[in-house]
Amino acid sequence: MxxxxxxxxxxxxxxxxxxxxxxxxxxxxxxxxxxxxxxxxxxxxxxxxxxxxxxVRPVAPPARLWAGIEARAFGTPAPAPAGLWRWLAGASAVSAAFLGAILWLGEPLMPAQGRMWVSDMVSQDGAVRLAALYNEKTGEMRVSMGGAAPAAGRDFELWLIAGEAAPVSLGVMPRRGQAAMPIPAELRARIANATLAITEEPKGGAPGGVATGRLVAKADLRRI
Known part of the structure; x- marks a missing residue:
């Protein structure tokens, strides 16, 4: 070689x-x-x-700076429409970053509101991209979907893969643009060092909470 x-x-x-x-x-x-x-x-x-x-010793930026970065990266988050986030009943677990995602979102920074985790998923052909930013303190994940939309009658679905556990759905992604999503309390401990993955599923999400479609992209969550 x-x-x-x-x-x-x-x-x-x-x-x-x-x-x-x-x-x-x-x-x-x-x-x-x-x-x-x-x-x-x-x-x-x-x-x-x-x-x-x-x-590196964390230095908290002014609150107005953090708010400005979030607005620049994601816009002003609106409440998710009814049915956008399809949480699995019962044993809902989440499945599967690079520092470059933060640079893409706007600015390199030290978090002001608790530890942050980032994942930057890009499909092999570069046509689909999803950046995810998770705040441990608030339990909220911000996502920004870019590039090609799923095929007609299909949706992109986000999964968390933690260790050897089966992938768990985090919900159906917006076809484009940004959204804010809360992570249920029972799933937050599994975020650290997990992997995020995107699959293309039937409209509304994978039937029965088990991925059936093609893997679009995946990337590790990395602490920043």
């Missing part, structure tokens, strides 16, 4: 730092899935940077 060039090694580092333009970041994300050498290099950069992140 050929070794990576210096430029490819630098590309992996820029991907982890979140400094690549959107199109280059999407290309790098697709390459991780197909190029094992590049994927290992990305993992090495993550291992280098993660300890540095632990040394």
């Amino acid at each position: 050929p070794e990576l060039t210096a430029e490819e090694i630098a590309l992996a580092g820029e991907y982890v730092l979140g400094t690549l333009p959107l199109t280059e970041r999407q290309a790098a994300a697709r390459r991780i899935a197909t190029d094992s050498a590049f994927a290992r290099e990305v993992a090495r950069w993550e291992a280098r940077f993660d300890p540095l992140a632990e040394e």
